Amino acid sequence: MNLRGAAALKYFARPDPASAGALIYGGDAMRVALRRQELIANLAGPQAEEEMRLTRLSGAEAKADPTAVLDALKAVGFFPGLRVVFVDGVTEAQAAPILTALDGWAPGDAALVVTAGALKKTSKLRKAFEAHGKAVAVGLYDDPPTPEEIDAAIAAEDLRLTDAARRDIEALARSLDPGDFRQTLTKIALYSGGEEVTPEAVALMAPATMDAGMDDVILAAAEGQAARIGPLMQRLEGQGVAPVTLVIFATRHFQQLHAAATGTAQPWGPNREAMARQARAWGTPRLEQALALLMDTDLTLRSASRAPQMAVMERALIRLAMMART
Template identity: 75%
Template sequence: MNLRGAQATRFFAKPDPGTAGVLIYGADAMRVALKRQDFIANYAGPEAEADMRLTRLTGAEVKSDPTAVIDALKAVGFFPGPRVVFVDGVTETQAPPILAALSDWAPGDAALVVTGGALKKTSRLRKAFEAHPKAAAVGLYDDPMGRDEIEAAVAAEGLTLSPEAARGVEALAAQLDPGDFRQTLTKLSLYANGEQVTPEAVRLMAPATIDADTDEVIAAAADGNAAAIGPLMQRLAGQGVAAVTLVIFATRHFQQLHAGAVAGGVGNLRPPVFGPRRDAMERQVRAWGAAKLEGALALLMDTDLTLRSASRAPQMAVMERALIRLAMMVRG
């Protein structure tokens, strides 16, 4: 199945228990990550990871061990309940083990969740998931959130909006990326404390822009400038930026670098990258190379897992250490 719009929103909110898998792809790693989280939480439950019913793999791991996906799908869990095998950051060169596992899927196996960047219509991954009777492919684009998505996000936070506040929330959805929008709704829920949300509350909780500082600290890691990371992280922590937001943004950047390395240069990416950012990314692709970038993505995936686990380690410190390690990787 190829799902779009309201159909995709309903699928993520209430997945079919017999789903074989879903391919979630798009240029914006934040959007992809949020939809992946929604599917896993709604399919397997919020305790899937704690109950060891969630297996995480990277595209690089799948490529190095072609049987890893099918073995994980067929494995029997220690705890009862639906299981998920999540493969992050898959490219076309890593597709064969994924396609073999999907083809061999049978009722009772885990659901296969695969995420990737912008995939062409000719993509083997897209064709396989779209053609499979029990699987779905969902492409995410940089369009403003639809009304169904906004209403679902508001309902998830248990918010009651006045008509004027509802218009303000819709305006925020058009201006913010989905991650920042959800964080804003969470703050609104805490601020409202069960009461109806007013337009003034929406204005107070609307975030100041942080994109420039976020891009700066990720660029410092990608350029090998370890000394700049500490002060930038202090500034972001003071602005209330979450470590999970940083790891998602960093993963998106390094996925773009990896795609550029595989494609033979940032100029071959679709959608294209223009301006000074393209020059910086071209320089970073040359400095890293595909092999090191795969290592960087594996490190970021491990960091993401740590941040979302029950670990008591300070989250910003965990993220800062990961960025410093990235900076040292490219220098080494």
């Protein structure tokens, strides 16, 4: 069975104990790991490893011993409760023992949880789990988290949020990778101590995205203040800031502006009011041009070009500032 969206979230939160197991795959290893962790905890409980009801294997180990996965599924544990066999990082080249184990699964055996990277539609692993009557396949993609996923993460930390804080949390969810987002929510929960969370608390606990110097020069470019860019760049160069680092943070800034302009997310952090104003002033078409310019700059900085990298980055920021004025 192939699960997506709300159906996948429901399965992770309340998996069928009679299930043969699941294949969780996707290009974002952290996203896959978090869902795998959630599924195993909800299948076998938090004490599964201590009670020896969780068997861990790598894809390489499964290939080296083709019967290991099936033997683990059939093994009888010393402690009562559902058992899980977890095989991590399986590739198509290591699929054979997984397919054999899935084909040999029977009611009463352990649940089989398999993780993999990005898999094509023609993948043998995908086809086997999708076609199995008691197993599921879930593909995780780099799309922004859904409102349901954000609500589930908030509920897991038992957070109470003001409306403004919720908007900032939603913006954080769309700008951080899943692991950082979950860690940030945990920090906010510890900091709040059960009290209602405010935007100030979110800003305080959010990961630092850039130092003040980078913040200043990127804001100057977005505000059209071309004259400020040269002196700020000299200071950053003296501090040893790498041009590639600067283009990464500039791109993130303009991605947030683009998301705000298109209505898919709201800016967050101490500069959110300025960024909301910038998003309105730039508009979607010009922000797309700005992102294209930054992408070209990033490619130039990472290429074999002999152009002075800080000069390339400074020119890009000045061009952005000139675009902001038009």
